Amino acid sequence: xxxxxxxxxxxxxxxxxxxGTWRTASPDYRNLPSPCLGACPVNGxxxxxxxxxxxxxxxxxxxxxxxxxxxxxxxxxxxHHPCETACNRVEHDEAVSICALERYVGDQALEENWQYPKxxxxxxxSVAIVGGGPAGLSAAYQLARRGFRVSIYESQAQLGxxxxxxxxxxxxxxxxxxxxIARIVNLGVTVHLNTSxxxxxxxxxxRAEHDAVFLATGATKSKVLPGLDYSQPWVRDGAKFLAxxxxxxACDLGRHLVVIGGGSAGIDVARTARxxxxxxxxxxxxxxxxLPAQRTEVVEAREEGIRFVCGAMMxxxxxxxxxxxxxxxxxxxxxxxxxxxxxxxxVDGSAFTLAADAIIPSIxxxxxxxxxxxxxxxxxxxxxxxxxxxxxxxxxxAGGDLTSMDRFVTEAIGMGKEAAMAIARFVDPExxxxxxxxxxxxxxxxINTAYHSADGRESPAHVAVEQRLQSFGEVxxxxxxxxxxxxxxxxxxxxxxxxxxxxxFYCPDMAITKLDQGYxxxxxxxxxxxxxxxxxxxxxxxxxxxxxx
Amino acid sequence: MEKIEYEEKGQLYSGHVACAGCxxxxxxxxxxxxxxxxxxxxxxxxxxxxxxxxxxxSSVKIPVFHxxxxxxxxxASGVKxxxxxxxxxxxxxxxxxxxxxxxxIGLQSLSSAAERxxxxxxxxxxxxxxxxxxxxxxxxxPEKAVTGSTPAGKTTRKKNMIDILAAHRIPYIxxxxxxxxxxxxxxxxxxxxxxxxxxxxxxxPCLPGWGxxxxxxxxxxxxxxxxxxxxxxxxxxxxxxxxxxxTKTQPVAEYVKLQKRYKxxxxxxxxxLQAEVDYDxxxxxxxxxxx
Ligand SMILES: Cc1cc2nc3c(=O)[nH]c(=O)nc-3n(C[C@H](O)[C@H](O)[C@H](O)COP(=O)(O)OP(=O)(O)OC[C@H]3O[C@@H](n4cnc5c(N)ncnc54)[C@H](O)[C@@H]3O)c2cc1C
Ligand SMILES: Cc1ncc(C[n+]2csc(CCOP(=O)(O)OP(=O)(O)O)c2C)c(N)n1
Ligand code: SF4
Ligand code: SF4
Ligand code: SF4
Ligand SMILES: [Mg+2]
Numbered sequence: 060x061x062x063x064x065x066x067x068x069x070x071x072x073x074x075x076x077x078x079g080t081w082r083t084a085s086p087d088y089r090n091l092p093s094p095c096l097g098a099c100p101v102n103g104x105x106x107x108x109x110x111x112x113x114x115x116x117x118x119x120x121x122x123x124x125x126x127x128x129x130x131x132x133x134x135x136x137x138x139h140h141p142c143e144t145a146c147n148r149v150e151h152d153e154a155v156s157i158c159a160l161e162r163y164v165g166d167q168a169l170e171e172n173w174q175y176p177k178x179x180x181x182x183x184x185s186v187a188i189v190g191g192g193p194a195g196l197s198a199a200y201q202l203a204r205r206g207f208r209v210s211i212y213e214s215q216a217q218l219g220x221x222x223x224x225x226x227x228x229x230x231x232x233x234x235x236x237x238x239x240i241a242r243i244v245n246l247g248v249t250v251h252l253n254t255s256x257x258x259x260x261x262x263x264x265x266r267a268e269h270d271a272v273f274l275a276t277g278a279t280k281s282k283v284l285p286g287l288d289y290s291q292p293w294v295r296d297g298a299k300f301l302a303x304x305x306x307x308x309a310c311d312l313g314r315h316l317v318v319i320g321g322g323s324a325g326i327d328v329a330r331t332a333r334x335x336x337x338x339x340x341x342x343x344x345x346x347x348x349x350l351p352a353q354r355t356e357v358v359e360a361r362e363e364g365i366r367f368v369c370g371a372m373m374x375x376x377x378x379x380x381x382x383x384x385x386x387x388x389x390x391x392x393x394x395x396x397x398x399x400x401x402x403x404x405x406v407d408g409s410a411f412t413l414a415a416d417a418i419i420p421s422i423x424x425x426x427x428x429x430x431x432x433x434x435x436x437x438x439x440x441x442x443x444x445x446x447x448x449x450x451x452x453x454x455x456x457a458g459g460d461l462t463s464m465d466r467f468v469t470e471a472i473g474m475g476k477e478a479a480m481a482i483a484r485f486v487d488p489e490x491x492x493x494x495x496x497x498x499x500x501x502x503x504x505x506i507n508t509a510y511h512s513a514d515g516r517e518s519p520a521h522v523a524v525e526q527r528l529q530s531f532g533e534v535x536x537x538x539x540x541x542x543x544x545x546x547x548x549x550x551x552x553x554x555x556x557x558x559x560x561x562x563x564f565y566c567p568d569m570a571i572t573k574l575d576q577g578y579x580x581x582x583x584x585x586x587x588x589x590x591x592x593x594x595x596x597x598x599x600x601x602x603x604x605x606x607x608x
Numbered sequence: 609m610e611k612i613e614y615e616e617k618g619q620l621y622s623g624h625v626a627c628a629g630c631x632x633x634x635x636x637x638x639x640x641x642x643x644x645x646x647x648x649x650x651x652x653x654x655x656x657x658x659x660x661x662x663x664x665x666s667s668v669k670i671p672v673f674h675x676x677x678x679x680x681x682x683x684a685s686g687v688k689x690x691x692x693x694x695x696x697x698x699x700x701x702x703x704x705x706x707x708x709x710x711x712x713i714g715l716q717s718l719s720s721a722a723e724r725x726x727x728x729x730x731x732x733x734x735x736x737x738x739x740x741x742x743x744x745x746x747x748x749x750p751e752k753a754v755t756g757s758t759p760a761g762k763t764t765r766k767k768n769m770i771d772i773l774a775a776h777r778i779p780y781i782x783x784x785x786x787x788x789x790x791x792x793x794x795x796x797x798x799x800x801x802x803x804x805x806x807x808x809x810x811x812x813p814c815l816p817g818w819g820x821x822x823x824x825x826x827x828x829x830x831x832x833x834x835x836x837x838x839x840x841x842x843x844x845x846x847x848x849x850x851x852x853x854x855t856k857t858q859p860v861a862e863y864v865k866l867q868k869r870y871k872x873x874x875x876x877x878x879x880x881l882q883a884e885v886d887y888d889x890x891x892x893x894x895x896x897x898x899x
Contacts, residue, residue, distance in 0.1 A: 069666035073623035076665065081628060509787075509830055510609045564612040564789060565826060567633035569622045584622035588629030589823030596609060 078568060082587030085605040086562070086571075086580050091554035091598065094500040095157060098145035100465075100473035101127040101134075102496060105142060105157055106555035106597075112160065112547040121168045124161065125175070128472050129200040129243055130193065132169055132235045135162025136535065137226060138469045139353060147503040147553050152513040155550045156538075159519045163543040169238045175246055178206035184486040187212060187269040189256045192220020193468050194275035194459025196243055197475025198482070203246040205483055205490065211248060212265070214255035218244075220277055221460075222468065224302040225324065227331050228531040259432040262455070270486040271454050273478055274435075274442070275471070278424035278460040284319060286375065287420060293383060297328045297421025310335045313416025317342055317385060319373060320421040321350040326357065328421045329365045334528055339365045340413060342385075344403055345392055346370040351399075359534060362524050368413065372403065376418065385413040399423075399464060426461045440464065447485070448478035456482055501554035501598040510561075510596035511551060517542040556599040562591035614793045617641050617669075624667035626659045629822035631786050631812035631829060632733045633659050636668075638789055639702070639731055639808075642796040645670060647700040648687055652680035652714060654706030655740045655814075656733055672704070677713045680705040681721035684728040692727075700800055703730035707748035708738045710809075711767050718807075722776035725804045729796075732807065735814035736766070743817045750837075751884070752877055753869045755817070761872060765884070769809060770843065777846035778805040783838065785811050787830035791840055791852050798842075811838045819868020828866050834858040836889045841896075849895040860885050 095105045104123055111120035124131040138158055146154035186202050188195045191213035199209045217223055218240050222231060244250060256262055256276075266272050281296045288294065295312060297320065304310060314337060318329045321343025329339045341360070343350055347369045350357055361367065370389055377384040389409035393402045428437040436443040436451035441462045448456045458474035460466050476493075483490040520536040527534055538546065556577065563571045563578060570585035571578050592600045619640035626633035632655050640647075649672035651657050660668050675683040684703040691699045705714055710732040721728060737755050738744040745755040747767040754761050773781045779802050784792040792810065799806035813820055813828040820828050832838035836856035843849055860882040864870035873881075 066664075068664070069661070070664045071666075072621045073625075073662065073665045073667040074621050076623035076625070076662075078623055078625070509827075559609065560612055564614075564616075565634065567626060567630050567637065568624070568628075569616075569618075569620060569637065581622065586628035587822075589821075590629050590634075590826060593823040594826050 077583045078586050079570075079581075079583045082585055082605060084587045084589065084602045085582060085585055086589070086591050086600045087603040088556070088578055088580075088600050090556060091498050091501045091601075092496040093553035093555065094145040094147055095142035095553070096496060097500045098141040100141070100467065100469040101476060102473070103127050103142070106550060106552045108164065109155070109157070109160060109547050109550040110552055110555060110557060112164065112543065113550075117164055117167045118173060120164045121173060124164060127476060128469070129197060130165075130239050130468075130472060131161050132165030132239055133222060133231060134469050134472070135159065135165045136231050136235070136533075139467050147501070147506060147551055148549065150503040151506075151508055151511060153516040156516050156518065156546050159538050160543060160546055163538045165239075166537050169235065174242055175204060177246070178204055181206045182208070182487060184208065184270040185210065186482055186486065187265045187272045188275065189262070189265070189272065190220065190275040190277060190459070190461075191215075191218035191250070192275060192277050192459060192471065193222060194277075194461075194471035194475040195220070195273065196240060197472040198273045198275065198458065198479040199248050200243045200246065201476050201479035202483060203243070203248050207483060207486070209248045210251060210269070212251045212254045212256050214253070214257075216253055218250065218252070224305050225298065225327070227301065227305060227327050229330065229334065229527065229534050230327070232533050258430065259434050262431050262434060266452070266454055271456060271482045273475075273482060274450070274455060274457040274461060275459040275475065276427070276430075276461050278426045278466065280425045280427050281420075282423045282425055284373070284420040284422055286373070287418065291378070293378065293417040295417060295419050297324055297419050298424065300328055300419050301331065304331050304335070310337070312337070312419075313382070314338060315382070315414060315416045316340070316419060317413055317415040317417075318419045318421055319343075320423070321345050321352055321367075321369065322421070322423065323352045323356060324423070325421040326352045326360050328419050330360055330363060332419070333363050333365055334531055340368060340415070341365060342368045342371060342373060342387065342413065344370070344372055344390060344401070349392065349394060359521075363528060371411075372405070383415045383418065385415055385418065387411055387413060424460070424466075447481035448474065449481070449485070454485070456485075505598035505601075506551045506553065507594060507596050511549075516549060517546040552597040552599075554598050557597055559596060561594045561596060562600055565590045565594045610790060612789045614638065614642055614789070617644065619643075619645070619669045621667045621669070623665070624659045625662055626655065627815050627822075629815055629825055630655075630659070631814070631825035632656060632735060634825070635733060635784075635786050635792070635810045635812055636704070638786070638792050639796055640668060640670065642793050643700050643702060643729070643800060646698060647702055648691065649673070649702045649704050650675055650680055650684040650687055652703075652705035652709035653677045653740070654709055654733070655735070656704050656706060658740060660704070677705075677709045679717050680709055680714050681726070681728065681730055682717040684730065685721045685724070685726040688727050701728045703728050705730070705732055706738075706740070707732060707734040707736060708746040710734070711748045711769055712746050719772075719776065722773060722778045722805045722807070725778060727803050728805060729799050730805065730807045732769070732809045733812045734809050735812045735817060737814065737817050739814045739817045743814075752873060752881065754872065755869070773807050774843050774846040776805070778807065779803070779845055780806040781809075781843040781846075782807075783809050783811070783840055785829040785833050785838060785840060787826050787833055788840060788853065795842065817869070819871070820866055824866060828863070831858055831863040831866065835860050835863045836885045837863050839889065839892055841892065848899050849892065851892070851896055856889055
């Protein structure tokens with residue numbers, strides 16, 4: 060049949076009509092930070108690595124994780140996980156079990172013995188790191204992988220800081236700690252153990268020897284409880300108790316122990332003592348619901364038979380022939396504006412006594428501000444630093460518990476990372492600067508929940524109480540593979556494209572082109588309806604005003 | 609999350625003049641790409657005619673014939689028979705019509721074609737009104753909905769077109785929604801493989817006609833499915849009922865609250881609609897149980 064030109068037949072496609080001129084707004088593909096990323100102290104790219112887990116790419120997930128944190132197995136066990144508090148999924152059903160997933164990936168890496176690639180280029184500059192806790196090790200890792208020469212000076216016989224001498228094995232097995240530290244040292248870090256940089260002269264000498272110094276000596280001074288005579292054999296400082304028991308030394312204290320302090324450290328002391336067969340009571344100023352320890356720690360401690368006396372304080376101790384009588388009084392507790400601040404008022408007529416064989420005060424640690432004389436300025440209870448983590452002494456940087464009251468492992472790791480990047484730039488101005496994510500986090504309301512069922516979260520198994528008290532074995536278990544897979548799929552992937560093609564398929568105008576990795580809007584045809592954005596399950600596209608054409 | 613899966617073969621061109629965010633255009637895209645190039649379309653006057661056409665351009669890759677609103681099914685039957693005579697019996701003939709052209713003006717020709725079991729795939733793009741002419745009511749307009757010709761809300765129920773078609777005992781009838789693209793694709797594929805009269809009724813929320821936002825048609829049609837207002841199901845040979853979305857998880861109130869055409873409804877009105885939806889839902893499930 061011939062196709063003569065005829066008014067009856069169409070002679071061209073509609074593609075000559077540029078309907079993009081109708082538009083006042085157009086979709087903008089831009090991965091935006093998830094709320095978990097902003098809350099994470101190491102700025103972990105959580106949506107990205109969980110996405111890699113959903114694809115079964117565990118090595119990829121681990122690589123993403125260790126970009127910001129060389130301790131995923133450790134953080135996956137003991138991080139205070141502010142990411143989960145911030146998780147958008149909270150508004151849908153429950154937060155994603157980010158922390159337990161991180162452990163799953165971290166443990167996989169240890170099982171498979173994945174190691175860090177050696178740096179591509181080496182630099183001549185050398186950096187001294189004083190203190191081999193999480194802050195110092197994180198900085199050492201970030202500098203070593205960038206090819207800088209790193210020497211760690213650690214006063215103890217082994218690296219790890221409070222990860223080794225503070226946190227007990229039932230929460231963090233030492234084999235995990237050893238393996239994640241060894242991986243960093245394998246990058247070619249020089250380690251000087253039993254080497255204290257203990258005074259101004261020592262620090263100055265170190266500064267002269269290296270192109271920069273990072274100080275991360277932690278908060279080494281135990282706060283002292285007024286009215287308690289620390290010279291008595293029945294008083295043992297909590298930090299010392301933990302250091303001894305963590306090192307495997309026998310406990311020489313009696314049967315009935317009273318631990319003073321309801322923070323994480325106090326609970327660790329109590330649970331350690333319990334595992335050593337002691338009867339334990341925790342005495343805390345705060346009422347039960349305001350105990351500074353993480354809730355799970357308090358719950359697990361109670362499960363293990365630890366008694367809590369909350370909202371009360373010790374006033375005086377009477378030592379008798381058959382033990383101690385601790386005179387206490389109830390207090391009205393008012394929390395202050397900042398973490399750790401409070402006021403208390405004893406309640407009249409509420410006096411009571413506790414019987415004990417020994418007392419373990421565990422009420423917190425202070426940074427030693429005097430150690431280096433006038434070399435370093437302080438800011439309140441910590442060492443002062445500028446936005447680049449540099450102290451008042453040029454070329455000496457500081458981070459971790461020494462410089463901050465945010466006393467958490469991942470905070471220390473994050474500070475170590477940021478300081479390392481600043482140090483790298485200090486010794487080599489061509490190094491890139493650390494950039495904090497500045498875009499606002501993707502809010503829950505842009506997540507299209509039609510694509511996400513609400514089944515609640517998976518939780519890793521916990522060892523039964525009877526078994527727990529038999530040993531120092533870890534209480535919290537690793538996710539099963541099945542649970543990890545289910546849990547990873549729960550992540551909304553807030554702000555990070557998962558290449559689901561919804562935007563592509565929901566455009567009534569065929570105005571989206573698929574690229575090798577990603578998508579492009581054909582502005583010639585996009586009418587700006589916003590369906591692609593509305594049907595995006597992750598919030599990875601947004602409508603932006605567009606008066607262009 | 610279930611991934612949308614079909615091959616985009618470029619069967620609908622950009623540059624068509626459907627409203628921004630149009631459900632009808634999107635559904636047409638899915639239908640045409642699933643049917644493929646070996647097809648001829650017969651289009652009744654409707655928004656579809658505007659989307660496919662705007663003479664002398666065409667937005668569709670397959671040849672389409674623009675017929676009268678009364679005669680879509682009849683024309684499709686004729687085209688199919690002519691193709692058969694030419695030895696092209698594998699070619700799919702698509703009837704493409706609106707609800708006005710299906711429930712009202714073209715009902716006679718569709719009924720005749722169905723009675724003769726003509727080998728056509730008839731797709732009704734049901735936007736519940738004469739939308740191309742400015743939004744008047746059709747017999748598909750649901751009870752209480754405001755249209756240009758029912759300013760106080762329609763007083764009668766939406767005609768049950770599926771029941772009418774089932775009475776013809778044609779081999780395949782199905783409902784579909786742009787919120788459930790994989791389901792729509794599966795139904796088009798299934799229908800394409802069947803000989804005889806197949807009818808697909810797709811709910812296509814009309815943005816100006818229903819008073820919803822430019823980005824809201826998927827959400828609205830999803831709620832229609834999830835509230836049971838527009839159940840997704842199939843009828844084989846007029847007797848066997850198959851549910852494709854088996855749960856009713858949203859109240860009708862959630863569905864109507866998105867739409868300006870229902871803005872005037874009182875709580876009692878909504879309760880009344882809910883009762884009807886519940887009744888129809890149970891009736892449908894009884895039929896499924898009787899299979
Ligand atoms: C009992 C306990 C339990 C805790 N549990 C948790 C928890 O579950 N989760 C959490 O997030 N945080 C927890 N924390 C807090 C966390 O451990 C610290 O915030 C973190 O370890 C601080 O890291 P850092 O590197 O700054 O200091 P540290 O870990 O204290 O490391 C400092 C290192 O410097 C060394 N050093 C000190 N002085 C010198 C010197 N002069 N020369 C050379 N080396 C020196 C020390 O030996 C040590 O190795 C806990 C703390 C305690 C005490
Ligand atoms: C017999 C006849 N009456 C009226 C018209 C005018 N007309 C053209 S399109 C249309 C609306 C059709 O409504 P529907 O079939 O529901 O399609 P929609 O526009 O809603 O997509 C009407 C009434 C016509 N073409 N033929
Ligand atoms: S859903 Fe996933 S990406 Fe979103 S906040 Fe939670 S963990 Fe982060
Ligand atoms: S769905 Fe298509 S037309 Fe609508 S805003 Fe997105 S790209 Fe533009
Ligand atoms: S709809 Fe899917 S493919 Fe498109 S931007 Fe969102 S996540 Fe990416
Ligand atoms: Mg219509």
